[in-house]
Amino acid sequence: MMSDKRLIVSALVLALVQIAFLSWIIAGRAAILRNGTEVLLKVEPVDPRDLLRGDYVYLSYDISRIPVRLIANIPADRKTSHDGPLVVRLKEEADGYWRPAAAWIDKAPEAAPPGEVDIAGHIFAGWNLGDDPEAMVSPDYGIERFYLPEGEGGAIERDIRVRPFGIRAAIAKDGTAQIKALVDGDKTLFEEPLY
Amino acid sequence: MAGYSTRVRQDIARWLDKGLIDAAIAERLARDVDENERRSLSFGAVLSMMAALLFAAAILIFVAANWEAIPRLGRVAGLFVLILGGYVGGALAKARGHGFIGEALWIVAVAAFGGAIALIGQMYHLAGSEASALVTWGAGTALAALLLRSGPLTVAAVGIADAWLVLSLTGSFDIFFRLIHVPSAFVGALLVLFGLSLWTRSQPARHLILLSLIFYGAALAVDRDAAGLSALMAAASAGVFALAVIAPEPVDRMVQVGGRLPLHALIGFLTAMAIIQIELVDGPGFAVAAPVTLAGIALAIVFGGRVSRGLRWLAYIGFAFELCLIYAVTMETMLGTAGFFLAAAVTLAILAFIIVRVEKHMKRPSAEGAAP
Numbered sequence: 001m002m003s004d005k006r007l008i009v010s011a012l013v014l015a016l017v018q019i020a021f022l023s024w025i026i027a028g029r030a031a032i033l034r035n036g037t038e039v040l041l042k043v044e045p046v047d048p049r050d051l052l053r054g055d056y057v058y059l060s061y062d063i064s065r066i067p068v069r070l071i072a073n074i075p076a077d078r079k080t081s082h083d084g085p086l087v088v089r090l091k092e093e094a095d096g097y098w099r100p101a102a103a104w105i106d107k108a109p110e111a112a113p114p115g116e117v118d119i120a121g122h123i124f125a126g127w128n129l130g131d132d133p134e135a136m137v138s139p140d141y142g143i144e145r146f147y148l149p150e151g152e153g154g155a156i157e158r159d160i161r162v163r164p165f166g167i168r169a170a171i172a173k174d175g176t177a178q179i180k181a182l183v184d185g186d187k188t189l190f191e192e193p194l195y
Numbered sequence: 196m197a198g199y200s201t202r203v204r205q206d207i208a209r210w211l212d213k214g215l216i217d218a219a220i221a222e223r224l225a226r227d228v229d230e231n232e233r234r235s236l237s238f239g240a241v242l243s244m245m246a247a248l249l250f251a252a253a254i255l256i257f258v259a260a261n262w263e264a265i266p267r268l269g270r271v272a273g274l275f276v277l278i279l280g281g282y283v284g285g286a287l288a289k290a291r292g293h294g295f296i297g298e299a300l301w302i303v304a305v306a307a308f309g310g311a312i313a314l315i316g317q318m319y320h321l322a323g324s325e326a327s328a329l330v331t332w333g334a335g336t337a338l339a340a341l342l343l344r345s346g347p348l349t350v351a352a353v354g355i356a357d358a359w360l361v362l363s364l365t366g367s368f369d370i371f372f373r374l375i376h377v378p379s380a381f382v383g384a385l386l387v388l389f390g391l392s393l394w395t396r397s398q399p400a401r402h403l404i405l406l407s408l409i410f411y412g413a414a415l416a417v418d419r420d421a422a423g424l425s426a427l428m429a430a431a432s433a434g435v436f437a438l439a440v441i442a443p444e445p446v447d448r449m450v451q452v453g454g455r456l457p458l459h460a461l462i463g464f465l466t467a468m469a470i471i472q473i474e475l476v477d478g479p480g481f482a483v484a485a486p487v488t489l490a491g492i493a494l495a496i497v498f499g500g501r502v503s504r505g506l507r508w509l510a511y512i513g514f515a516f517e518l519c520l521i522y523a524v525t526m527e528t529m530l531g532t533a534g535f536f537l538a539a540a541v542t543l544a545i546l547a548f549i550i551v552r553v554e555k556h557m558k559r560p561s562a563e564g565a566a567p
Contacts, residue, residue, distance in 0.1 A: 006288035010342040011286035015279040015304070018335055022311045026271070029319040056320075144322040179320040192319075195268045 008132030030194045032178040035104070037117045039090055039098040040183070043165045056147040059167065063088060063100050063119070068128075068135040071103045081105075081127040086139045087175060091116045097166065121174030141171055143177045146190075159184065199292040203228050240295045244347065247299035251306030256312040258317070266317050275313065277307035286343065298347045305336045305351055326378075329359040333384070337391055346397030346500050349388065353403045356384050360407070364414055381411055392449065401452050405459040413466050425470040432463035433491065439499045457499040458506050464491055465513040467522075476524055485524075501557055511550055518542045 042062045066088060068074070070194045087108045090098040092115065101116060121139030128135050146167075159165070168181040168188075181191045204225060211221040254277070258270070265273075282302025289297030309332040315321070316328060333355035363378045385404050392400035416425040419554035439456040440447045447454050468488040475481045494512045500507045522538050 004286075007290060007343065008283065008286040011282040012279075013340045014339055015282040016409075017338070018278055018308050019275050021335070022271075022275070022308075022315060025315050026318075029315070056317075140322065142319060142322050147317040148319050193267075195271075195318075 026195065029178055031075055032172040033170050033180060033194050034191065036176075036178060037120075038054055038180065039092070039117060039171060040096055041169055042165045043167055055130065059066045059144050059146055061141075062097075063090065063139075063141070063142075065136045065138055066103050066121075068130075068137060069133060070100055071105060071129070071137070073104050073106075073109075074129050074188050079128070079130055081123050081125055082128055082135060083125040083149070084119040084123065084195045085122045086137065087118050087132055088121050088139065090171075117171050118175050119171050119177050141177045142173045143167065143179050146182055147173055148190075165189075199294075200228050201293070204315040209381065222486060223499060230277075240298075243299040244302070246308075247302035250303050254303070254306050255313065256311045258314045258529045267314070270314055271311065271318075274307045274311040278304050278311070280304075281307060281435065282339070282343070283311070300344055301339065301343060301348055301485050305339055305348060308332065308339075308356075313373065314501050326359055326362050326486060329355055333359060337388060340391055340395055344395050346392075346395050349395045349397040349400040350403060352391070353385075353388050353400050353407065356381065356388060357403075357407050357410075359384075360411060360414070384410070385411075398451065398453055402455070402459070405452065406462070407457070409466055411464045412463065413470060416470050418466065427462050429467035429471065429491075432460045432467060436460035436464065438500065443502075455503070455505070458497070458503060458509060461495050461499070461506060461509055461513070462497075465509075465516075469516070472520060472524075481524060485521050486515065489514070492517065496553060502552065507553065507557065511546065514544050514549070515542065518545070 030096045044060045044064070045061055066086070068144055070088075071086070082105075085106055087106070089102045089108065089112055091101040092098050097153070101167050108118050119141055121141050123137050124140045127137040129137075162185070166183045166185075168183055169176045170180050174179070179192065182189045205332075207221050207224050207228075211218065217226070222273070240408045254274070258274075281300045285297040285300030285304065287297075288300060312328050312332055312335075334350055336348055336352040336355055339345065340352055346559065347428060360378065360381050363381075385388045385408055389404050392398075392404065412424075412428045418427060436457050439460060443454060446456060449458055452459070468484065468491065472481060472484045472488065475484055492514050500510065519542065522542065
């Protein structure tokens with residue numbers, strides 16, 4: 001039988017380990033918000049029925065669809081995508097939004113030049129990588145949800161269908177993206193504090 | 196459950212050593228402690244666990260509500276306090292002999308850990324699937340069970356693993372491919388949890404693990420749409436059953452499920468055979484699968500029915516299901532209401548006849564060997 005003292009020490013260690021783990025995630029996310037490259041991404045209108053699930057809005061970006069022709073390093077024998085990372089290089093355009101300039105499976109050959117930034121995406125297996133010039137893949141970037149206080153989803157759900165919204169995101173050096181703010185034209189609707 | 200009863204048992208041993216009491220009294224005292232312990236377990240444990248689960252649900256729903264009145268750092272801090280207070284408070288309660296209260300507080304702490312994961316996901320709009328959040332939560336719960344040697348936390352970890360499996364099955368119906376994602380890592384997780392349950396001495400966790408394994412096998416068999424896989428599952432279940440019946444003691448020493456392994460094996464066998472038969476419903480294979488199922492049920496009763504009433508009743512239920520299935524398959528062309536009622540009546544009559552016969556037969560030779 002475990003002695004009482006050891007049990008209490010175990011419980012204390014356990015609590016501290018779990019709290020440290022959670023704090024570490026928070027610190028990592030806050031670091032991205034603080035230090036990451038800021039980009040503005042256009043949010044596409046989503047099928048309204050699918051827009052609000054529970055307490056979050058489902059966001060689809062214009063970078064959520066990447067033309068296959070932008071992917072520079074598709075192996076010759078690969079007809080469909082494998083499950084794995086897709087790095088997308090974003091470049092700011094005249095309207096202020098950042099859009100894809102190139103993409104690579106697994107990782108980019110070199111670091112992004114100034115004025116551009118690489119965002120880490122993930123694609124599922126089975127996307128057609130064939131010759132069709134119109135072919136698209138749909139990567140996820142881990143920023144496809146926007147949580148809202150209970151009951152505040154309705155207005156955004158309504159407006160997002162009428163005019164395009166934007167997401168200001170921070171992108172860390174390793175490509176991890178983090179939502180910073182939800183913007184409506186020039187107006188910032190929700191700005192995220194660091195913590 | 197540790198605490199009071201453990202200490203009394205130590206005391207009894209000491210009194211016996213010192214010659215204060217004789218061996219017979221020592222044994223009677225120990226037995227009395229055991230009995231009372233079990234009684235209090237069924238009442239105090241259930242109530243405190245229910246309270247803990249309600250509290251846990253309250254934490255998780257509170258987080259989900261994303262209430263802005265408390266700044267989110269305040270909510271995080273609150274959850275951290277619950278984690279710390281739950282674990283340490285639970286350990287203190289357990290050290291004072293309040294076993295159930297301790298376990299209940301630990302459940303609350305684990306729920307707070309899960310709530311904190313959800314809250315961080317909400318704070319930073321993490322779109323990673325709920326499945327990966329559940330993996331993190333389950334790992335944290337398993338770690339807690341390991342360090343605190345807690346049975347209820349082991350069960351909770353298995354439950355979270357099951358939730359992960361269910362979510363992976365339902366949450367990833369791809370729009371483009373009929374591709375259900377059956378995470379093979381689930382089996383690995385179950386193995387780890389099984390080892391954990393031996394350490395935490397949690398028999399309920401092991402039962403849940405075996406049932407989860409059967410569920411996983413069924414999901415895999417349905418997903419892959421291959422009769423081979425379900426046949427393999429049926430054969431494996433039959434093999435496990437045979438092992439458990441031939442060498443009950445060594446096998447149960449290994450898996451430690453209170454001698455109920457044949458019951459799990461029969462559940463696995465019936466599940467697999469049901470999948471096979473539903474797949475083969477229109478082909479000639481059904482005429483083979485159905486008799487195999489019936490034979491399996493009969494063999495289960497013959498070899499395992501004597502020692503376990505639970506197994507007998509499971510076999511009866513399987514038998515009833517099988518009769519319905521055979522009837523539906525062979526007679527569906529004239530499935531009028533009257534025909535159906537007639538068949539139901541005949542089925543029940545056959546079932547009643549067989550159950551009465553078997554139960555009488557089982558009771559006659561050895562009444563004392565009957566396990567629950």
